[in-house]
Amino acid sequence: MSPETSMGAQSTDGESMVRLAGLTKRFGRNAALDDVSLTIGPGEVFGYLGPNGAGKTTTIRLLVGMLRPSAGTAAVLGLDAWRQSRDVHRLVGYVPGEPALYDRLTGNQHVAYCSHLRHRDDRKRAAEVAVRLDLDLDRPARTLSRGNRQKLAVVLAVMSRPRLLVLDEPTSGIDPLVQQVFHSILREHTADGGSALFSSHVLGEVERVADRIGVVRGGKLVAVERLQDLAARSLHRVRARFTDGVSAAEFAGVPGVRDLQVDGRTLSCNAPQAALDALLKLVSAREVEDFECSEAPLEEMFLSYYGIDQQPGHTSAAETESVSGTAVGHAG
Incomplete structure (x- = not known):
């Protein structure tokens, strides 16, 4: 029995936003991800936790159709992430851990380019989000700090109001005050029926916004918990x-x-x-x-229950591969 089955999977009315079933990815003899199954419902933020190299980024790349699974399936609203990747991309906004931007293009030019790929005009929404994040869209990407590059990635991911946000360490390099604004944007997204997969190696970061949290270690999903249930076992x-x-x-x-x-x-x-x-x-x-x-703080308690190493671990081949692209969600 998988953790998703035995540890309180959230039941949802209608179709799940995300469904991973036996998802496995091997690189040669190395299993970067091994038989992972979980669902994410409409309006839910799922915090995906684990030490560096555990398989979080591999899961995300499979979910957004950037990798082909060795076994199992990943689906968004019933669409296979690999075989129907173009349709999936229209539903997803993606923030990678290391955004790949066009250095010579300004933020506004990135917005225009991604709007063109989606065949829709999202400039107004992008400008509104940029103001909230205190981001100057007139500056070329090469002049932006790490935090501002991350802000631009967030703008590009949310400006089309996607059904699903896939967030890989989205607030890395962003100061705490702006993180609060980002969390507000995320809550607005779920209030409108959208869902999010929020990957991080820091429980305290996802604790503020997640409804459930899952832990991956060595490529295996070892725990799925509702935040309220975990707090009850304080x-x-x-x-x-x-x-x-x-x-x-x-x-x-x-x-x-x-x-x-x-x-x-x-x-x-x-x-x-x-x-x-x-x-x-x-x-x-x-x-x-x-x-x-x-x-005890919730993070300390969670680490105690599941023995999660807070120190950066060994990074697998899958995790060290660079994640290209800023915002998945164009027509392909």
């Missing part, structure tokens, strides 16, 4: 200092206790709310000098 940091020495064995039997450490007279651990009563009874059976209990 961990508490517990630290106690006793007058006499204690042993870890005294507290190891409490169900749900994690990261238990005992150093002489000091105990520290993480415990779910359901375990606090049993843990406190054991603590209170000893003479206590000091005691602390506080709710």
Whole structure:
């Protein structure tokens, strides 16, 4: 049973916006992605998390028809991402992690070019988004900072009001105030019935906007969680200092206790709310000098549950391939 089936997949009325079924991509003997299945419903932001090199970008390139799967399928509103890529591109706005822009063209010229490819005039919408992001569309791309290049990629992705936004580290290099504006734009997109796949290696970034989060490690989808369900299982940091020495064995039997450490007279651990009563009874059976209990941040709790390495990991061949193009969604 896949994580999508066993960990609370969101059921939707009608057709799913995104459906990955057994999606697999191999490069020689290396499985960059292995049997990934998930769905994303209308109006949903799905946060796609994992350490660098885990398979996030490979998933995205398969979803937008830039790679052919070795097995399984990726579909957007029932359209096969590889066999019907032209039709899929009309439905998708794509922000790659490293936008590929035309250095000599201004932002306005990029907008005009992408509008031409889509056979529609999106200049008004592009100008509105650019103002909100504090982006000057009259400057050539070669003069833009990394953050402003990322803003331009966002403008090009959202200006056509696509049904699906595919976002690969979209706020990289963008300052926190502008990130808040981007999150507002994303919420407006989903309020209108659009959906988004938001890839990141930082849970705190997607926590503010995602409805569900999935974790990929070593090319496998290892967890799918609703944010509200994860918060309900919140961990508490517990630290106690006793007058006499204690042993870890005294507290190891409490169900749900994690990261238990005992150093002489000091105990520290993480415990779910359901375990606090049993843990406190054991603590209170000893003479206590000091005691602390506080709710752990959601990101720390998530990493504790699934053992996600916060440090950049080994980058697979699939992840190191450059992602070309700024905004997918033209007629092809």
